[in-house]
Amino acid sequence: MARLNYRYTKAYSLVTFFALLIGFSIVYNAVKRSSSQATIGQLKNLNAIIARQIESGKDFSGHDSRTNVSIKKLHSNIENDHEIVRYKTVYNTKLQDTVTDVQLTTFHKIDAVYYQITSHTFMIIADNIYLNGIFMVFAWTFIFLISMVIISSEVISGYILSPFNSTLQSIQRFTINQKTDFKFEKTSTLEFQELNNFLQKMTEKAKKDFTVLKEFSENASHELQTPIAVIKAKIELLMQSRLDEQQLIKLTSMMDELEKLSKINQSLTLLTTLENFENKKNSPINISAIVEETIISFSDLMEMKNISLRKKIKKEVIIQMDETLGRILMNNLFSNAIRHNLINGEIEVEITAAKMRIKNTGNPPLVPTEELFERFKKDNQSLNSIGIGLSIVKKICEIFHHSISYTSISSFHVLEIKFFQEAQR
Structure with missing residues (x-):
């Protein structure tokens, strides 16, 4: 261009x-x-x-x-x-x-x-x-x-367009949650003045709408946790009383739905936080160590489905990512690989300096794989999944400029993350 x-x-x-x-x-x-x-x-x-x-x-x-x-x-x-x-x-x-x-x-x-x-x-x-x-x-x-x-x-033209270029740079640096005011270079050109005035109004409105939405999300999340906790406590009390089999089944189903509702609430809150997460430079983590720890955490679940694990992990692979978000990323990836796997299935994990690949067996996808990164999009509606895990994974990758892809090859599902290198920018 x-x-x-x-x-x-x-x-x-x-x-x-x-x-x-x-x-x-x-x-x-x-x-x-x-x-x-x-x-x-x-x-x-x-x-x-x-x-x-x-x-x-x-x-x-x-x-x-x-x-x-x-x-x-x-x-x-x-x-x-x-x-x-x-x-x-x-x-x-x-x-x-x-x-x-x-x-x-x-x-x-x-x-x-x-x-x-x-x-x-x-x-x-x-x-x-x-x-x-x-x-x-x-x-x-x-x-x-x-x-x-x-x-x-x-x-x-460089002199005449200087205010426009300055405005363009200000827009590129603008973040919705920045506290400082949006300032423009003074100009005597009428069209540039009108553009700056319009952008000033729009950014102020966007920041105001963002603040209102953020407060609403935080308040809604906080307010939902209390009634969910109360309902769960009452269901647990009911389950301890004398009930017949049908009543216990219904209460157990209600408890499962409440757990799912709690997870949805937490996941949506996390996504809202990620939307406005500020990417701080110089935040390197050892992704190899985090993956090893995650494998240990999920070892019991893999054993329950008799899933065999093969790994090829290069030690001390350092990437730019917040450590907490890195752990959330790995938890979602391994949870997804186990949940959608088969009994006696396989998981392969490979990490190099350039990329990470998680490959697991499973049934062929019923929807295009690129759609599975969308919120509440699930391949199998019958699985106990809320359909937000991959959305969170993709958002974390976007924050730190890593690229992620999902492909299906034969009976394997392959999730690959290409690590961002500073020289690429």
């Missing part, structure tokens, strides 16, 4: 080129015309001299001025200012070149007698000379003007 300054320079250069091209054709025709007019002017002056010679009554028949002149007396009246110009292209053996024979006939009244004076001369057809000369002038002028256009366009 081209910069705005470059577009200005390109546009000015094209305008200059076509303007010079039109000017080239105008100048070329003007030079040819001026050459022809100059020749006619010389002949007209010569005819006037001949007329004065006739009027003087002296004999100029042997004079050099009569070489290419013919004089004829007329018996009819002709307007004194009347003149006839004729052009004829001929080959001049003396000059060994193609020339134009320019002939001018004028009429003069001298002592009540009308004379027709015709003079002619040869004009060399110098199209190539004109063309080459004008082309060189055009070429040097074009080079000079284009150089000036490029330099002046970069300087002038």
Whole structure:
């Protein structure tokens, strides 16, 4: 994508080129015309001299001025200012070149007698000379003007667009939860002033809406925890009383749904926090150690489903990520790999300096794998899953600029995270 300054320079250069091209054709025709007019002017002056010679009554028949002149007396009246110009292209053996024979006939009244004076001369057809000369002038002028256009366009447009570039940089640095006010560079350009005023209003409104939404999410999450805890406590008391089998099944189902509701509430709160998480630089973690600890934590669950684990983990792989979020990321990945695995299934874990890959057996996905990163999108609705785990995983990766992909190969599900390297930016 081209910069705005470059577009200005390109546009000015094209305008200059076509303007010079039109000017080239105008100048070329003007030079040819001026050459022809100059020749006619010389002949007209010569005819006037001949007329004065006739009027003087002296004999100029042997004079050099009569070489290419013919004089004829007329018996009819002709307007004194009347003149006839004729052009004829001929080959001049003396000059060994193609020339134009320019002939001018004028009429003069001298002592009540009308004379027709015709003079002619040869004009060399110098199209190539004109063309080459004008082309060189055009070429040097074009080079000079284009150089000036490029330099002046970069300087002038850079100066004019300075407030716009400053506004653009401010927008790029803007975060919804920043505490400082959104400031713009002062400008006298009306359009930039209107743009800055609009952005000022929009950012203030966005920050206000964000604060309201954040408070609502926090309050809603806090307020939901209390009734959930109360209902769970009462269900536990009921389950300790004398109940028949059907009643116990219903209470157990209610308890499971409450657990799911509690997890949804916690996950949504975490996602809201992640949406506004500030990525602090220089927060390296040893992802290899965190993965090893996570494997130990989930070993009992893997044993219950008789899942075999193969790992190829390079030690001391350091990446940029908050440690708490790194642990949440690994917990979600391993939980997902176990929950969606098969009895007697497999899990493969590979970590290198560039990427991490978790591969597990499972049934083929029923929906496109890219959709599973969306909230509440589940591959199997019957599984005890709330459908937010992969959304959290993706959001954590985005915060720290790691890329994640999910593919299904044969009977394996493959989640791959490519670690962000500072040199990539």
